[in-house]
Amino acid sequence: MIAFGHSSTGVIVGVGAVAVAQSGASPSLVWLLPATVAIGVASHYLCDAIPHGHYHFSSTHPTTKQLALFALDFFGVVILFGVIALHKFGLGAGLWLIAAGVLGAQLPDIYEAFVDLRILPTNKFSEAHRHWHWAILHWHHLRGPRLTKDTRALGWWDIWQVGVFGLALWLLVRVPSR
Numbered sequence: 001m002i003a004f005g006h007s008s009t010g011v012i013v014g015v016g017a018v019a020v021a022q023s024g025a026s027p028s029l030v031w032l033l034p035a036t037v038a039i040g041v042a043s044h045y046l047c048d049a050i051p052h053g054h055y056h057f058s059s060t061h062p063t064t065k066q067l068a069l070f071a072l073d074f075f076g077v078v079i080l081f082g083v084i085a086l087h088k089f090g091l092g093a094g095l096w097l098i099a100a101g102v103l104g105a106q107l108p109d110i111y112e113a114f115v116d117l118r119i120l121p122t123n124k125f126s127e128a129h130r131h132w133h134w135a136i137l138h139w140h141h142l143r144g145p146r147l148t149k150d151t152r153a154l155g156w157w158d159i160w161q162v163g164v165f166g167l168a169l170w171l172l173v174r175v176p177s178r
């Protein structure tokens with residue numbers, strides 16, 4: 001899945017958490033926030049296992065075009081959801097729960113990028129995570145396990161990622177603000 005798809009799934013997870021927070025149970029944010037991040041992480045792996053395309057992006061040597069596309073795909077969509085959530089919940093719990101969902105849903109890719117950029121070390125865990133993430137979950141890659149030309153290009157079937165984005169937008173607009 002590309003960034004906006006994961007952000008969208010994160011928003012859906014966050015809206016679910018908002019609904020739990022608003023329920024009669026009204027659980028403490030102390031456990032609801034980390035639980036939302038964890039479910040967001042799970043949503044990342046689940047979505048990556050569904051056949052999807054990518055655009056080529058080099059985290060170490062991106063071209064200007066790749067950077068522009070990534071800025072829109074990642075920051076553009078996160079800012080859009082953030083503005084709607086801020087408008088709706090102010091700086092209240094709702095905003096933090098949506099943010100927790102998106103953070104969790106992006107965490108596996110942020111981790112991979114930090115390893116590539118040498119912000120985090122390459123070690124046995126990072127190697128195992130990469131294999132699990134790129135070779136096992138992305139079983140639908142065309143030829144090889146690396147996110148290179150071997151990856152499936154974006155195509156008409158990726159309309160499902162747009163569908164997830166639309167659903168996230170609809171749920172976020174619709175969830176009661178308190």
Ligand SMILES: [Zn+2]
Pocket residue numbers: 001002048052054138
């Ligand atoms: Zn993917």
Ligand SMILES: [Zn+2]
Pocket residue numbers: 001044048108109133
């Ligand atoms: Zn991924």
